[in-house]
Amino acid sequence: xxxxxxxxxxxxxHAYVDGEIAxxxxxxxxxxxxxxxxxxxRVAHWRAQAEAIRxxxxxxxxEPVPAxxxxxxxxxxxxxxRAVAAAAVIAAFLIGGVVGWxxxxxxxxxxxxxxxxxxxxxxxxxxxxVEVRHPVEVTGGERPHLVQWLSKRLDYELRIPxxxxxxxxxxGGRLLPGPFGxxxxxxxxxxxxxRFTIYxxxxxxxxxxxxxxxxxxxxxxxxxxxGLAYVVSGPADRERLLNVAQAAYDQIxxxxxQGRP
Amino acid sequence: xxxxxxxxESAIPALRRYARALTRNAELADxxxxxxxxxxxxxxxxxxxxxxxxxxxxxxTNLNRNRLRxxxxxxxxxxxxxxxxxxxxxxxxxxxxxxxxLASLVEDQRTALLLVVxxxxxxxxxxxxxxxxxxxxxSRLARARMQIKAYLDGDRPALRRIK
Numbered sequence: 001x002x003x004x005x006x007x008x009x010x011x012x013x014h015a016y017v018d019g020e021i022a023x024x025x026x027x028x029x030x031x032x033x034x035x036x037x038x039x040x041x042r043v044a045h046w047r048a049q050a051e052a053i054r055x056x057x058x059x060x061x062x063e064p065v066p067a068x069x070x071x072x073x074x075x076x077x078x079x080x081x082r083a084v085a086a087a088a089v090i091a092a093f094l095i096g097g098v099v100g101w102x103x104x105x106x107x108x109x110x111x112x113x114x115x116x117x118x119x120x121x122x123x124x125x126x127x128x129x130v131e132v133r134h135p136v137e138v139t140g141g142e143r144p145h146l147v148q149w150l151s152k153r154l155d156y157e158l159r160i161p162x163x164x165x166x167x168x169x170x171x172g173g174r175l176l177p178g179p180f181g182x183x184x185x186x187x188x189x190x191x192x193x194x195r196f197t198i199y200x201x202x203x204x205x206x207x208x209x210x211x212x213x214x215x216x217x218x219x220x221x222x223x224x225x226x227g228l229a230y231v232v233s234g235p236a237d238r239e240r241l242l243n244v245a246q247a248a249y250d251q252i253x254x255x256x257x258q259g260r261p
Numbered sequence: 262x263x264x265x266x267x268x269x270e271s272a273i274p275a276l277r278r279y280a281r282a283l284t285r286n287a288e289l290a291d292x293x294x295x296x297x298x299x300x301x302x303x304x305x306x307x308x309x310x311x312x313x314x315x316x317x318x319x320x321x322t323n324l325n326r327n328r329l330r331x332x333x334x335x336x337x338x339x340x341x342x343x344x345x346x347x348x349x350x351x352x353x354x355x356x357x358x359x360x361x362x363l364a365s366l367v368e369d370q371r372t373a374l375l376l377v378v379x380x381x382x383x384x385x386x387x388x389x390x391x392x393x394x395x396x397x398x399x400s401r402l403a404r405a406r407m408q409i410k411a412y413l414d415g416d417r418p419a420l421r422r423i424k
Binding site for chain 2: 010011014015018020042045046049050052053054056057058060061062063065066068069071074075112116204206207
């Protein structure tokens with residue numbers, strides 16, 4: 001417990017201004033301010049800043065809400081979007097191109113997480129897939145260590161699937177700087193040397209269906225589940241890549257449901 | 262889910278206020294609010310209780326971050342945001358000052374400060390919106406306040422020299 005009379009910290013001064021100071025420290029802060037004019041002046045300045053901000057922007061919340069924010073109208077747009085999205089996901093496995101187009105339409109306004117993560121993953125793919133001697137930092141032979149290390153850095157219990165059924169052997173993995181924090185990157189290799197990678201990054205995006213994107217000779221499949229974004233990248237062979245992604249997804253999903261009873 | 266809709270509806274005025282202060286541009290702000298609402302409605306099935314308002318602030322904050330990131334890739338467009346209005350005198354100048362002082366902040370600091378002083382969120386709520394520990398929120402807040410003070414005390418790089 002903090003001594004009632006211990007020196008007041010900078011954090012406490014802010015908490016005092018913002019009404020977050022613990023009740024039993026309020027008196028101490030007030031006494032401190034009475035005897036420390038420089039801190040009192042700072043606190044007064046912070047209050048004046050807050051006042052100026054509220055005075056300048058406060059009245060916007062009292063304006064009548066413009067008609068463009070009619071929720072029913074916006075929801076109709078949103079619902080039809082979801083219907084299209086659902087249909088597209090089903091169709092994607094049958095007809096080429098639909099999901100690519102959907103993803104493009106959905107991200108036309110701003111670079112979405114989909115854009116950001118797939119671009120990152122494909123960049124990493126291009127860089128490391130051609131690497132012969134040092135494609136990974138930790139090899140697939142040290143799988144438990146790899147899982148533990150990457151999970152720790154992402155602060156997320158990662159699942160690194162076994163893709164032997166798809167003819168792919170785990171080469172290993174590495175840590176990457178992602179757009180919003182560290183990302184994990186695992187590489188797999190097929191019998192003829194073709195390589196696939198799985199990129200993992202934490203995200204606050206909601207769960208999504210799988211999306212496919214092609215860039216040059218490479219392609220990526222992206223999805224989000226339980227706060228983690230996955231991007232499976234490989235050569236631009238749509239059917240093969242979707243199969244690999246599906247196999248990875250199934251294993252991660254299965255592992256997750258075992259891990260979470 | 263009528264409660265869900267209602268929760269969103271009643272948050273719109275505050276979202277507009279927050280977006281305006283974040284972007285300092287009425288049109289951009291309302292576009293952000295609309296994108297936020299559309300995204301929220303689309304994700305209704307993902308919302309499992311909790312505070313709708315915080316959730317909406319989170320969506321808006323993230324959308325704005327994406328927007329700034331896109332802008333940063335096109336540096337030519339960035340200047341339009343803040344510095345295009347002429348210098349004014351009188352009480353208008355004071356209002357203008359706080360707007361520019363806010364513009365001089367790093368995005369994460371601006372977000373933290375506005376969520377606390379304008380939107381009245383608790384430190385804990387801001388930590389959730391920004392996805393960082395409370396200690397980080399507090400240091401953003403402290404740095405924002407220091408920077409605004411420095412700015413208002415006359416330490417204005419670039420802006421003064423341009424005029």
